Amino acid sequence: MNLHEVVLCATAPAEGSSVTAGALTVHDIKTGTSLASFKQTNAPRHCNAYVETNNGQGGFMLAAQADKSILNVYNFQKDQLALKIVLPEKLSCIALDRSGAYCAGGTAQGRIYLWEVASGILFNAWDAHYRQVNVLCFSHDGSALFSGSEDSGVGVWSMARILDDELQNELVEPHCTLSDHTLPVTDIVCGIGAFPACRVLTASVDHTVKFWDLSSSSLLCTFHFPKPISTLVLDPTERLFFAASADGSVHQVNLFRERADRPGGPALEAVGGGGINDTIRIEDFDTAGGARRKRLISAGEPIASLALSLTTTLLLVGTAKSGRVLVYDVASHQLLRTISAHKERDMGVVFVSTMLRPPDLVGHVTLSMSAGAASGASENIPVRPIVPFQRMRDTKARDAHDVAVMLPGSAWEEGRDPPASYSYPEFDEDYARFVRPQGAEPAAAAMPARVAELESEVAKLREELGKAKGVNDAMWEAVVQRMVNGGAGSSGKEGGATSASEEGSRNGREGDGSSREGDRSRKRLRG
Numbered sequence: 092m093n094l095h096e097v098v099l100c101a102t103a104p105a106e107g108s109s110v111t112a113g114a115l116t117v118h119d120i121k122t123g124t125s126l127a128s129f130k131q132t133n134a135p136r137h138c139n140a141y142v143e144t145n146n147g148q149g150g151f152m153l154a155a156q157a158d159k160s161i162l163n164v165y166n167f168q169k170d171q172l173a174l175k176i177v178l179p180e181k182l183s184c185i186a187l188d189r190s191g192a193y194c195a196g197g198t199a200q201g202r203i204y205l206w207e208v209a210s211g212i213l214f215n216a217w218d219a220h221y222r223q224v225n226v227l228c229f230s231h232d233g234s235a236l237f238s239g240s241e242d243s244g245v246g247v248w249s250m251a252r253i254l255d256d257e258l259q260n261e262l263v264e265p266h267c268t269l270s271d272h273t274l275p276v277t278d279i280v281c282g283i284g285a286f287p288a289c290r291v292l293t294a295s296v297d298h299t300v301k302f303w304d305l306s307s308s309s310l311l312c313t314f315h316f317p318k319p320i321s322t323l324v325l326d327p328t329e330r331l332f333f334a335a336s337a338d339g340s341v342h343q344v345n346l347f348r349e350r351a352d353r354p355g356g357p358a359l360e361a362v363g364g365g366g367i368n369d370t371i372r373i374e375d376f377d378t379a380g381g382a383r384r385k386r387l388i389s390a391g392e393p394i395a396s397l398a399l400s401l402t403t404t405l406l407l408v409g410t411a412k413s414g415r416v417l418v419y420d421v422a423s424h425q426l427l428r429t430i431s432a433h434k435e436r437d438m439g440v441v442f443v444s445t446m447l448r449p450p451d452l453v454g455h456v457t458l459s460m461s462a463g464a465a466s467g468a469s470e471n472i473p474v475r476p477i478v479p480f481q482r483m484r485d486t487k488a489r490d491a492h493d494v495a496v497m498l499p500g501s502a503w504e505e506g507r508d509p510p511a512s513y514s515y516p517e518f519d520e521d522y523a524r525f526v527r528p529q530g531a532e533p534a535a536a537a538m539p540a541r542v543a544e545l546e547s548e549v550a551k552l553r554e555e556l557g558k559a560k561g562v563n564d565a566m567w568e569a570v571v572q573r574m575v576n577g578g579a580g581s582s583g584k585e586g587g588a589t590s591a592s593e594e595g596s597r598n599g600r601e602g603d604g605s606s607r608e609g610d611r612s613r614k615r616l617r618g
Contacts, residue, residue, distance in 0.1 A: 094447055096120045096401055098416060100432040101132070101139040101154065101442035105412045113441075115139070115152055115165060116432055117452065120400065120418070120445065123430040127453055129165045131172050133157055136395055137184035137226045139442040142191035144449040148475045155182040155196065162196075166474050167449040173474075179204065179216075179482045186227035186236070191475065193250070195236055197224025203238060205253055210492045211478035213485070215253050217263040219246050228279045234286040235266065235305075239276030245269035245293050247305065259486070267308040273297045280325045280332070292332060294320040300334055300344075302363060312363025313370045314344055324397040324406075333406060335397050341388035341408060342373055343424075388424050390417055396443045409440030416443055 098120050102113035115129040134154035144150040144167060151173070152165040160181045164174035182196040182204075193214075196204045201220035206213055220240035228237045236248040249266040252258060266287075274296035282290045287305040294300045296319045302311045318336035325332040335341045347359045363369050388408070396409035405427070408417040414433040419426055432440050451472040481488070 096445055097126060097448045098398075098407060098430060099141060099152075099442075099444045099446060100409065100416055100430075100440050101134060102414055102433040102438045103133055103135055103157070103441045105437045105439045113438060114433060115154065117448075118416070118430050118432070120405070123428055126448070127167070127170060129170055129172075132163050132165075134163075134441065136441045138182065140185050140187040140194070141444070141446075142187055142189075142475070143446050144451055144472065147472065149451050149472050150449055151191070151475055151477060153185060153187065153194065155185045157181075162480070164477055168451045168453055168472070168474060170453050174477060174479070176479045177482065178480065183223050184225060184227050186229055188229040188233035189231065190233060192233070193229075194480075195227050195229070197227050197238060199223040201240060201242070203227070203236075203248075205236075206480045207492075209476050209478065211480045212489050212492050213481040213483065214489070215259070215263060216484060219248070219263075219265075220244060222275075225276055226279050228281055230281050230286040230289060231283045232285045237279045237281060237291065239279045239293060241275040243270070243272040243274055243276060243295065243297075245272070245276055245279065245291075247308075267305070269293060269301070269303055269308075269310075271301055271310055271313075272299065274319075277319070277321050278323045280323045282325060282329050283327055290329065292323050292325055294323050294334065300332075302346075311369075314363075315370055315372045316342060317374055322394065322397050324399055326399065326403055328403075333397055333399075335394040335408070337393045337411075339390040339392050339394055341390065341394065341397070341406070343386040343388070344373065345386075388419060395439055395441050398443045398445055400445050401447070407443050407445065409443040411439040411441075412437065414438035414440060416440055 098118045100116050100118065102116070104111065104113060112131060112133050115132060116125060117127040118125055129152065132154040133156055135157045138155040138157065139153070141152040142150050150167050152167075154163040154165070155161075155178075156163065158181075160178040162176040162178055162182070162185075163172055164176060166173045178196070180198055180200075180202075183199050184197045186195045187193070187208075191208055194206045194208050196206075197219075198204075201218055201222055201224055202216060203219045203224060204213065204216045219238050220242050222241035224238050224240050226239040229235070230237070234250050236250060236253070238246045238248065240246075246268055247266045248263065252266070253263060269291075272293065272295040276293055276295050278294040280292045282292075284290070289305055290311070291303045291305060292300055293303065298316050298319055300314045300316065300320055300323065302314070303309070304311050314334075316334060316336065318338055318340060320334045321337050322335045323332060329346060331343060331345045333341055333343055346362050348362055349359055363371060388406070390408050390410060392413060393411035394408055395411040398407040398409075399405070399421075400407070404421055406419040406421050408419065409415075409432075410417065414431065414437075416430040416432055417426060418428045418430065432438070
C-alpha cells in the first residue's frame, strides 16, 4: 500500500488584479506536479475548509465566496462544482470539524452560524462579537469552537451547549473569553487534545502571539514580534510553532530550550509559563545574532498561509501575490522547491494544507492506488451527503430531521477489498508482522512446531482429565457406601442401648435389696 502526501491549495485574486476567479488545486508534495484542479471559486483567507476521504465516504471541500452569500461545494471525485448553497448572508470565515459533521460560519457583523452538514439544519445562530469574525477553529475532538474577531476578543464556545435542545431559546454564552489582545485577532491554532485539556495559540495585529491553557482559562506566555503576525502553524507535538508576518518573514519559535546551568547537567525546560507578566521578545530570544537568523525565514513577499507536512519535516509557505507555495526544510530552513498553484499572475495562495492523496481523486488513481482512470472510485466510494443549508432556524425541522449516513461496511460484505485500498492479504501480513514479538521466527516457519506443541499439550490435558474423573467416581462410591452402611449400624446401636439400660435396672434393684438387708442387721445389733 503506497501512501502519497499531497498539497491542497486555494488561490484568490490579489488586490488590484484583473483576474476574477481562483481555484482549488491538488499538487504532489515531492514533485510539485498538479494532480487536480477545481475552479469557479473566489474564497478569501479563512474561507476554505475540507474533509478527507475516510470511513468509506468521499471527502469534500467548501469555499465561501467573498463577493456573494454563496458557499461552493466540491467533491474529490469530480472536477466540477458539485453544489451551490445560498447562505443567509456573506461569510467572513468558515470552519469544519474533523469528522465533517458540523460547519460554522462567521459574518462581518460578528454573528456565528452553525449547520449540520448531512441534514442542512441550522442548529444555532448567535451574536458572538461586536465586530467582524476573522477566524473560526474547532478543537481537535470537535467539542469546542473558537472564534477570533476584530474586537480583539477570542470566544471559546462549548458545542454541547450550542447543540442542547433545552437551551435553544436562551442566549448562547461562551465557555470562556480570552481577552488579553488589544488589537484584532488574525489567527487561532488549537493543539491536539480533548477539550478543555488542550492549549491554544492566538495571533493579533498587536505584534503578539499568546499561548493559552484552556483547562484553567489562563494565559501561559506572550511572544512579542517585530511585525504584526498574520498566520500561524503549530507542530502537532507542540515543540515549536511558526509565525508569519505580512512583510514575508517567518519566525520559528521553540517552546523548549536547553538549560546548561542545571546541577545534573543540560536539560530541556519549557519556555515561558509565567502567566500575564511573562513576555518573550522574539528579537531578543537569543543574544547571538546568528541564532536569530537561523530561526528566521524570509520569503521576499507577503505571506497568507502556512502549513506543515504530515511528517513535520517540511514547512509550506503560501505567498499572497505570486500564487506560489514555497517548500522549506524545517531543520535547515533551506528552500527545497517551489509549487506554482495557479498559472495566472497576481494570484495569492490564501489557503494551504497537506493530506494523504484521496483514493477517489478525480482522473488519477483507483482504489488500489494504481495509476489510471478512476472509473471504479466513484462506484465504490460514495459521495458524502451534503444538503443545502437552511437560511433560518426551524424548530420543527430540527426535531424531525433525518440524517443520511453511508455505512462503510457494505463493500466488505460482498468479499471485495476494503474501500481504503488495503487488500486482505496485505492487511493480514502487516498485522502478523506488527503483533509478532521482536526477534521471533516468521509465521510460516514457526507454525508446524507450534501446532505439534499444542497437540501434545492437549493430549496431556486429556490424560489428566481422565485421572481426575476416576478419582471423582471413587470418592462418590465411597461416600454412598458409607451412607448406606451408616443407616444399618444406627439401628444396632439403638438395640444395644436398650439392653444395657435393662441390665442397669436389674443391677439397681439387686443393689436396693442388699442395702435393705444391711439396714436390718444394723438394727439388730443396736437392739
